[in-house]
Amino acid sequence: MATVTTTFNAPAPPATPVAHPIPPASSRLFEPVRVGKMALHHRIVFPPLTRNRNDDDHTPLPFMAQYYADRASTPGTLVISEATAVSHLEEGQEHTPGFVTERQVAAWKPIIDAVHAQGSYYFQQLWGMGRAADPALLAQRGLRYRSSSPVPLAGVEAIPAEMTEAEIAEVIQSFADTARRVVDAGGDGVEVHCAHGYLLDQFLSDAVNKRTDRWGGSIENRARLVLEVVRAVVAAVGADRVALRLSPYAAFQQAEKGDIRRQYLYVIAQLKxxxxxxxxxxxxxxxxxxxxxIFGGKAVNQGKTLDFILEAWENRSPVVVAGGYQPETAVWALEERYKKWNTLVAFGRHFLANPDLVFRVRHGIELNKYNRPTFYLPKNEVGYNDYPFSKEYLAAQQKVSR
Structure with missing residues (x-):
């Protein structure tokens, strides 16, 4: 006789982060995980954080190696670089980096090596800026200000030009070529940035993309560019060296989507x-x-969850989640909110203020306070390399070195 199993649908845990009673050191935060070719020792990720410490030619300054190495100081940490331009056309804001010229590549290599010297891993986030670029800066350099469609960004007078087929093909190739340069320079992989209203997200968003050709209109057409970019990058360096960042609910830079669920489920289905x-x-x-x-704008889509994407992804590979976490709420995220899935948690502002964040979280040490006014000081080590390690971390390092 067949056994009949009754399934009870328990209520989902709340979407808003809450503290969890399990100490971080005893939680899934410190459970090792395989990510692509990397064997991570824990699930605390250093995510992409624009810091504007590059020079006037979008080349990393030497002191950036210390910043990245310090945040890789606990072995087995995944460190992801700040968003990096794939071509000179995408170097659209002052002091943001590129990975295009020989000089830029040569400046990134010591940074990558410094992360590896700590026993950690390094991914480079790659982006195009599109209409998020500074149109005056591009005009000064004789470059086109462009986007998916001629839809201006609020507060910006200039109207971006609609990208041509040739320009779209160049973007796809630039992502693939830059990914190859990163891996050749020793990077463990690249993260394709399709979030927060930057170029690929401008194509994905029906609020920005008003095209009527094969790159716009339908959900399928709006997703075409990000999918073509991912396929080209995978062909260049291998899927296990490629990641993709998405922000389904973000309204930043007015890149909303009218049908979030259908849009992102299509992207996930095509990736699979x-x-x-x-x-x-x-x-x-x-x-x-x-x-x-970060910028004090209106919060939208609060209370909505990523569950529909995680369900569709089916643990195909790990998922990094970001959402303003504290150590205690990150424990909750892994133990409750995302316990069905193979997840990691990204810490942004706390990681920039705590070079030994992983050590502090493991040992319950109070965190340094971050100083928001110094987040984006161009070419300056203030608010960058001046956040101290904990005395407990320094003492532990002295014991190891004896």
Missing amino acids: ATVPPLAYLSLVEATGDPGAL
Whole structure:
């Protein structure tokens, strides 16, 4: 006789982060995880953080190696670089980096090596800026200010030009070529940035993309560019060296989507159907919208969850979640909110203020306070390399060195 199993649908845990009673050191935060070719020792990720410490030619300054190495100081940490331009056309804001010229590549290599010297791993986030670029800066350099469609960004007078087929093909190739340069320079992989209203997200968003050709209109057409970029990058360096970042709920830079669920489920379905498993998927929660979290804008889509994407992804590869977490709420995220899935948690502001964040979280040590006014000081070590390690970390290092 067949056994009949009754399934009870327990209520989902709340979407808003809460503290969890399990100490971080005893939680899944410190459970090792395989991510692509990397064997991570824990699930605390250093995510992409624009810091504007590059020179006037978008080349990393030497002191950036210390910043990245310090945040890789606990072996087995995944360190992801700040968003990096794939061509000179995408170097659209002062002091943001590129990975294009021989000089830029040569400046990034010591940074990558410094992370590896700590026993940690390094991914480079790659982006195009599109209409998020400074149109005056581009005009000064004789470059086109462009986007998916001629839809201006609020507060910016200039109207971006609609990209041509040739320009779109160049963007796809630039992502692939830059990914190859990163891996050749020793990087463990690249994260494709399709979030927060930057170029690929401008194509994905029906609020920005008003095209009527094969790159716009339908959900399928709006997703075409990010999918073509991912496929080209995978072909260049291998799927296990490629990640993708998405921000389904963010309204930052007015890149909203009218049908969030259908749009992102289509992207996920196509990734599963057309490329091998990526190293990881990076998802920004509704609570992580930089427009509200960092710049004080209106919070939208609060209370909505990433569950529909995680269900569709089916643990194909690990997922990094970001949403303004504290150590205690990160424990909750892994033990409750995302316990069905193979997840990691990204810490942004706390990681920039605590070079030994992983050590502090493991040992319950109070965190340094971050200083927001110094986040984006160009070419300056203030608010960059002056956050101290804990005395407990320094003492532990002295014991190891004896």
